[in-house]
Amino acid sequence: MLRVENLNKSYTSFQLKNISFEIPEGYIVGFLGKNGAGKTTTIKTMLNIVHPDNGKVEFFGKDFYSNETEIKNQIGFMFGAFDYFPKSKIKTITESYSSFFTEWDDAVYRKYLKKFQIDENKRITELSAGMKVKYGVALALSHNAKLLILDEPTSGLDPIARDELLDIFQNIIQDGKKSILFSTHITSDLDKCADYILIIKDGEIIANSTKDDLINNHAIISGKVEDLTNELKDRMVNVKISRFNFKGLIERDKLKNSDNLVIEKPNLEDIMIFYNMEKDNEEN
Amino acid sequence: MKKTNTIKLFKKEWSLVIKPSVFVFIYALLPLVMLSPEYPYFIAFWFAALGIPILFANLKANKDLEFTAMLPVSRADVVKSKFLTVLYIEIQQLVVAIPFAIASAFLNPSGNTVGIDANATIFASALLSFAAFNFAFMPLFFKTGYKTTLPTIVSFIAYFIIAVAIELLVGLVPPLYTIFDGYTNLGWQFVFLAVSLIIFIALTYVSYRISVKKFERVSL
Amino acid sequence: MNIVLNSSIYTPLYQQIAEQIKTQILNGSLPPDFCLPSIRSIAKELRISVITVKNAYELLETSGYIYTLAGKGCFVARFDNKHKKDEIISAKAQEITEFCAKYEIPIEELIKKCS
Numbered sequence: 001m002l003r004v005e006n007l008n009k010s011y012t013s014f015q016l017k018n019i020s021f022e023i024p025e026g027y028i029v030g031f032l033g034k035n036g037a038g039k040t041t042t043i044k045t046m047l048n049i050v051h052p053d054n055g056k057v058e059f060f061g062k063d064f065y066s067n068e069t070e071i072k073n074q075i076g077f078m079f080g081a082f083d084y085f086p087k088s089k090i091k092t093i094t095e096s097y098s099s100f101f102t103e104w105d106d107a108v109y110r111k112y113l114k115k116f117q118i119d120e121n122k123r124i125t126e127l128s129a130g131m132k133v134k135y136g137v138a139l140a141l142s143h144n145a146k147l148l149i150l151d152e153p154t155s156g157l158d159p160i161a162r163d164e165l166l167d168i169f170q171n172i173i174q175d176g177k178k179s180i181l182f183s184t185h186i187t188s189d190l191d192k193c194a195d196y197i198l199i200i201k202d203g204e205i206i207a208n209s210t211k212d213d214l215i216n217n218h219a220i221i222s223g224k225v226e227d228l229t230n231e232l233k234d235r236m237v238n239v240k241i242s243r244f245n246f247k248g249l250i251e252r253d254k255l256k257n258s259d260n261l262v263i264e265k266p267n268l269e270d271i272m273i274f275y276n277m278e279k280d281n282e283e284n
Numbered sequence: 285m286k287k288t289n290t291i292k293l294f295k296k297e298w299s300l301v302i303k304p305s306v307f308v309f310i311y312a313l314l315p316l317v318m319l320s321p322e323y324p325y326f327i328a329f330w331f332a333a334l335g336i337p338i339l340f341a342n343l344k345a346n347k348d349l350e351f352t353a354m355l356p357v358s359r360a361d362v363v364k365s366k367f368l369t370v371l372y373i374e375i376q377q378l379v380v381a382i383p384f385a386i387a388s389a390f391l392n393p394s395g396n397t398v399g400i401d402a403n404a405t406i407f408a409s410a411l412l413s414f415a416a417f418n419f420a421f422m423p424l425f426f427k428t429g430y431k432t433t434l435p436t437i438v439s440f441i442a443y444f445i446i447a448v449a450i451e452l453l454v455g456l457v458p459p460l461y462t463i464f465d466g467y468t469n470l471g472w473q474f475v476f477l478a479v480s481l482i483i484f485i486a487l488t489y490v491s492y493r494i495s496v497k498k499f500e501r502v503s504l
Numbered sequence: 505m506n507i508v509l510n511s512s513i514y515t516p517l518y519q520q521i522a523e524q525i526k527t528q529i530l531n532g533s534l535p536p537d538f539c540l541p542s543i544r545s546i547a548k549e550l551r552i553s554v555i556t557v558k559n560a561y562e563l564l565e566t567s568g569y570i571y572t573l574a575g576k577g578c579f580v581a582r583f584d585n586k587h588k589k590d591e592i593i594s595a596k597a598q599e600i601t602e603f604c605a606k607y608e609i610p611i612e613e614l615i616k617k618c619s
Contacts, residue, residue, distance in 0.1 A: 026544075049353045050503040069289075072356035085352040086302045096296040100289070100355045134583075170548040195553040209553045216516045265514045271570060 001025050001147050001179050002046075009045045012218070016041055016203045019055070023196070025175035028169055030194035030211070032184035032268070034276055038203040039183040040079065043151050044119070047077065059147065064204055071104055076145035079151045081132035082124065090120040090135060101143035109142035115164075129156035137165065141172070148172070150182040154189050162186075166193045187268035198222030199275060206275055211268070219255060220264040222247040227260065238274040249274035289357045293365030294372075296352075301342050302369075315381035319394040324399040326447040329410040332377035333417045333443050336370055337436040340425060349429050353504050363426060363496045370422070371488070374414045378407060389467055399451050404473035405464040407478035409450040415480075415487040416442040426495040429502040505534060508548060517552060518559035519540040521592065525560070528587065529569050529580050543578075579614070 007019040019042055023029050033039045044050040046057045048065060057064040084094055098104040102148045112122060117132040118127075127135065133156050140148055154162045169180050170193050184190065189212065190197060197214050199207035205213060221236070228246045233239060235255075239248030249270060255263070292401050314331040317323050343349065390400035395401040400409065421439035427434060454464045463469045464476065509517055514522040515612050522596075528534045543561060551606050561578055564570045571581050 033391075044504075047353075051501055069356050069358050069361075077354060078349075084347045086346070088300050088346075092299055096292075096299055097355070099292050099295075100357065136537075138327075157517075170551070173554070174544050174548065176544060191546075192551045193553070195555045211553050212516065212518060212556050212559065264516065265512070267511075 001060060003056075003183070004046050005056040005058075005205045007042070007045055007054045007057065009041065009050060010053055012043070014038070014203060016045060019046075019200075019203075019205055021198055021205060022209050023179050023181055025179055026173055027179050027194040027195040028173055028193050029179065029198060030183045030190035030261060031181060031188065031198045031200065032190060032272060033183070033200035034185055034272075037200045038224070039185075040151050040199055040202065041083055041203070042150060043077070043181075043183065047149070056180055058167075058251065060211075073100075073143075074142035074145060074148045076143060078136040078140040078151065078153065080136070080155055082127075082136035082139070083128055083132060084124070086125045087123055088194070089123050090118065093124070093275075094120065094139065098143070103144040105142055105144055109138060111140035112141060115168075123232040130158065130161055133157060134161070134165075141168070146178055148178070148180045148182075152184060152188060153182050169193055187272055190268055191251070199272065201276060207271070214271060215266060215268070217252050218266045219250055219252050220247065220262040220270055221250055221255070221268045222264070223261040225258075232259065238277045238279060240277070286344050289361045290368060293352065293355075293357060293361060294368045296371050296424050297343075297348075297365065301346055301348060303337060315377065315384040318381060318384040318388045318402050319391060321388075321395070324451065325402060325406045326399065326409055326413065326451060327395065328381065329377055330443060330447070332373050333414065333440070335373055336417075336421065337432055337439075339369070339373075340432050340435075344430055344432060350504055359499050360496045363422075363499050365374065365494065366502040367418075367422065367488070367495070370418065374418075378410060381407070381410075393467075395466055400454050401465055401467065403465070403467055404470060404477045405450075405454060408473070408477040409447055411445045411477070411480040413447040413451065415484040416446045418488045419491045422491045423494040423498055426499040426502070429499060429504060437500045507546070509550065518556045518563065521546075521557065521560035522563040524604040525564060526567075526569055530585065530592075534580050536580050538580040539576075540580065552575075562610070 002023040004022070005020050007016060009016040014037055029040055031042070037101065042051060045052045045055075046064070048057075048068060049142055055148075059067075059075065060073060060204050064071055094109070098106070098109070105257060112118075112134075116131070116138060118131060118135055124132065124135075135154060137150065140150060154165060157165065166189060169182070172178050172180060194211050197209065197211045198205055209217075218237070222245050225241060225244075228239065228241065233248075235250060237249040237251065239246050249266060315328050316326055317328045349362070384408070385402035388396075392402075400406045417439045420442040421435045424435035424438060454460050463472045505525070505528060507521055509520055511517065513520075516521075523546075525534065525540070534540075538555075540561075544554055545608045546557045550557075561570065561572075565572060565578070568583060569581055570578050572578050598613065601611065604614060
């Protein structure tokens with residue numbers, strides 16, 4: 001559905017480096033990275049909102065940069081909270097927004113308004129942060145888009161609203177024909193419903209696989225500090241050392257039978273933390 | 285498809301950014317000053333040029349271009365719709381001024397004491413000044429997509445250079461004075477008006493092409 | 505059909521799902537030709553990845569417990585239940601033998617402990 005190849009964008013203090021990934025039909029892809037890692041820039045660059053230095057982006061097998069209008073009609077995207085035209089009424093904004101999409105479905109839109117309890121006579125300034133996110137999501141979901149690209153759609157939502165949204169995501173992919181790419185820095189959003197995980201760090205994709213593989217291919221190991229040899233340390237992704245023990249992340253195939261350690265299954269949070277930690281940060 | 289997108293964007297401007305009632309009311313009444321026998325009339329048209337940077341500052345405050353980036357429209361469509369809005373404001377100002385100019389000609393047959401009379405020359409001058417304004421403002425704005433201060437300053441300077449130059453030429457050079465001021469040589473004045481209209485269209489089109497080129501490269 | 509997942513244990517989720525469906529097939533609560541729920545509906549209801557369920561079904565299919573009809577879904581396979589159970593018993597026996605060998609425990613001792 002979406003193929004991004006060697007996307008590059010340089011700023012004075014930040015750089016997107018050879019971003020490449022694919023999104024297959026029918027799945028939810030979680031785009032994970034800490035704040036400032038380059039999630040929004042990546043999304044904006046692949047949508048030509050930020051001009052890429054070079055690289056290739058294909059949607060539905062077509063080059064994005066030469067079919068921009070046509071492709072944008074078939075995808076839905078939203079950047080966090082809807083904070084455009086603060087003094088306008090939701091009704092007026094939707095009227096304008098919907099007129100641009102050939103497949104706008106007002107019934108679907110009304111359904112989301114009702115579900116999110118959005119009053120369309122309210123002005124944007126009158127909405128809470130969570131409501132602004134929900135309104136943006138409602139707009140992005142209502143024109144029968146084959147691919148949804150949502151930047152931080154869960155930010156500012158309470159746990160219940162987040163859960164509802166993830167439920168909606170899983171409903172959308174039920175027919176196996178639509179896909180969703182959403183970025184977040186909250187790993188628990190992805191623990192539940194994501195099929196694929198992309199992790200970005202300092203403008204580089206450092207993990208790109210199915211969530212199951214990512215989790216099953218890693219292990220959390222812990223043991224006594226004196227058992228932490230340099231050889232073991234080198235095999236690990238990263239390690240935290242305390243006075244009582246060490247705990248770290250390792251790729252499973254680097255684990256040896258002779259390692260006498262406690263082995264646990266990692267979750268996305270563990271993986272994200274250990275990959276983002278500076279190497280060799282020892283306490284004391 | 286392209287045309288309808290531009291029209292939709294143009295409509296969007298009026299429903300989301302510009303408060304049509306306020307805008308039409310204020311700007312439609314500004315040419316009233318043309319009824320005065322002691323007023324430089326080019327200022328009356330400058331009010332329209334004053335409204336345009338305010339509009340663009342408003343677009344910025346509403347994050348209009350960021351919103352527009354989410355719509356299935358090309359960047360050329362976006363630029364085209366903004367030009368349409370600007371032209372709409374300028375032409376509205378000119379059209380609304382016509383009855384005031386005619387009324388002024390009858391009310392003050394001896395003419396304007398501090399500038400060109402309310403004749404065809406003043407409209408030609410307005411068109412040329414607008415052309416200079418558009419040529420300065422639009423490409424400079426679309427170079428960044430968000431900076432309005434510099435384009436405003438430069439475009440006002442451009443507007444005034446043209447408007448004041450025409451005022452001075454017509455006011456101080458005797459043969460030009462007899463042809464282009466007053467209401468007697470309307471024939472030549474209309475020729476000047478026609479030429480100005482052509483220059484206005486040509487220069488605005490060039491401004492549009494440059495703006496599109498610049499805006500294609502902007503990162504929002 | 506019951507599936508109860510434990511995400512904190514090391515066994516991958518897809519193995520847990522496959523194991524539980526397998527048990528229910530072997531104890532007869534999922535009869536032959538029973539139509540299993542679609543991959544996507546299980547994923548949605550259990551709040552897990554589509555891929556996890558897909559992997560579980562693939563595992564069940566390669567080990568012969570279920571079969572797929574294109575466009576219709578997945579069904580419980582018909583097989584000789586006794587034969588299948590024998591297979592499981594011998595696999596377990598082998599595992600136990602290896603375990604005893606590793607720790608040098610006589611099998612008899614283990615059996616004594618079991619009963």
